[in-house]
Every structure is written in structure tokens, then in C-alpha cells.
Amino acid sequence: MAVRTRTIGGRIARLLGSVLDPMVWLHPFRMLHYYGYSHVGQRRLMTVGRDVRLAPNTSFRNGERIELGDQVQLGEHTALWAGKTSSWVRVGARTTFGPGCFVTAADYGLAAGSRITDQPMVERDVVIGPDCWIGTKSVITAGVTLGEGCVIGAGSVVTRDVPAGAIAAGVPAKVIRMRS
Template sequence: MIKTGLSLINKVSEGIKSRWRNYYYQSLGVKLHGYIWMRDIEIPRNFTDIEIESPCALDRGVTLLCSGEPVDKPRIYIGSHTYINRNTFIDATESIIIGEYCGIGPNCYITDHDHGYDAELPPLKQPMVSKPTKIGNNVWIGANVTILKGVSIGDRTIVGAGSVVTKSLPENVIAVGNPAQIIKYRT
């Protein structure tokens, strides 16, 4: 009985914290369309460049980072019914779109940019090179997956744990590896 009571208190406490985070980030300019379940997440800047549909859930340690001057359209867009697991980092300078009903495993990195590689410039002086990244609807991304700039992942595709996605994947496939390769077509 005591364990059940503590569990209920913990759930209520987490719900209150999540609602407070919704209010806090909305007040900073994040576009939240309804209630979003938010654990202890981080949005360090450019709040107005992020749009999230409801219902959606962001677990503990998720970071949404937009770099550059604020823009008129979202740099990070997350569709409804999507769950982003612990310690996932979404890093945008141009555009990252995540569709509806997606499941993203823990410790993933999703980006739309990297740096140039001019031999005459030191690493931190290299210009940013950006291309939009898009994840379709009903996509399942396993744990520890890296998705690089310019990649498009088709609807209903599964990316296996530990994969590095360097090139676009069509819909209805299973891909694994570094670099990710299609191993099966889903019927």
C-alpha cells in the first residue's frame, strides 16, 4: 500500500513538473500545440525556432538546439504522437523535421549540418554546411543512432541500434550498420 502511494505521488509530481516546463518554454516562444510530456529537457536558445505537435513526449536529457539567427519557420519540427527517448540530441541550423508516430531511441544524434574541411582553416573556423534532414511518419529509430545532414528517412522505416545514417533511406525498409545499409524490405 505504501509503495502504491509513493508511486502515485511520484507520478503526480512528474506531471506537475512537465506542465511547468510546458508553460516555461511556451513563455520563451517555443510553439507547443497542446500539452507535451516533458521530462528534464534542455532548449538553450532560439526558442521561437522550435515547433512541437501534441500529443508528444520528450524524455529526460533530450536537447533541442537551434543555432544561428532566429528565422520565420521552425528549424526543429516534431510531429504528433512522437516519443523521443533519453539523452537524444537534435541539432539544427536549417531544418530538421520529425514526422508523426515516430519512436526515437535513447542517445541518438540528429543533425542537419556539419563543418567544412578547408585545409587552410583550423577546425573551429570552418564554415557551417547545412542541408535539411527529414524523418517520415511511423519511423522507428533504435538506440545510439546518428542521422547526418541532408538525410531523408521514408515512412515506416526502421533504423537499427548503433547505425550511422549518411544517405537517405526509402519507405518501408529496415537499415542497419555504419554506414546504414538496407537489409530488408518491409511488406
């Protein structure tokens, strides 16, 4: 039989501590700010086609350079980050992203002798063709083009272009076969 190490007084003290903690009461405001910044505010800047389905916790950066075609679907925790100054993320019609995908159109520089975040970003467009399926937790890096109807396996990191109709998977992603 297990020994009870917690007293009723200790439980009540923990309950009161959590209820009286000011961070508990401020948390809803933090969530509203985050939601408005990463989803609602950026969504207003984007070009969005008809019947697009966005999970409520998707994240966008630089929405003025994000374009989603008709019937695109973005799964939970998917993030689309266009470049700060010039690069776009363009997604073709009927493309579906699984949960947790990340697409970025900009990379930091990698020169030695300088902090990475102090270096200028290298921006390159990401173009995802129509009818693609991007598997859960995939990453698509700057400068990549995915051809029409391609499939990206779950957990893949796409660093190079993928031709139309290809199935690519792995880290880094490689074409493993064609769909037809």
C-alpha cells in the same frame, strides 16, 4: 581477510572535504542552467504536435528550425540539432527515437589548411517521415531523408537517404531488407 587501509579519521576528512567543496554547492545551478538552455528554452522555439513525449534530458539546438509531428517520442539523451542559419530537422508523426540518438542538420567544412571550427558550416535539412523507428544510439547526418515507416538499427550512422519501409543498419547504414 582484507586489511583495512582506511581509517575512520580519513573517512571523516573525505566526507568533510566533499561537503565543504564549493563546487558541490554550485552544481545544482549548473544543472538548472544546462536544463534550461538545452531543453526548456529551445523547446519554446520549436513547432511541436499533439501528444509528443520528450525525455527530460533531451537536447535541442536552434529550436526555431525543429518540427515534431503528433505523437513523436524522443528517448533519453536524444539530441536534435538544426542548423544555425537555415537547415531544419523535421520529424513526422508517430516516429520514435530510442535513447542516445543524435540528429544534426549541419556539418563543418573539411578543407585542409584551415581549422575545422573556423570553416563555414554546410547546412542541409533532415527529414524523417512518419511512423519511423530510430534505434538506440543512432546518428542521422545532415541532408538525410528517411522515408515513411523505415526502421534504423541501433548504433547505425545514417549518411544517405533511406526509402520508405526499409530496414537499414550499420556504419554507414545500408538497407538490409524491406519491412513488407
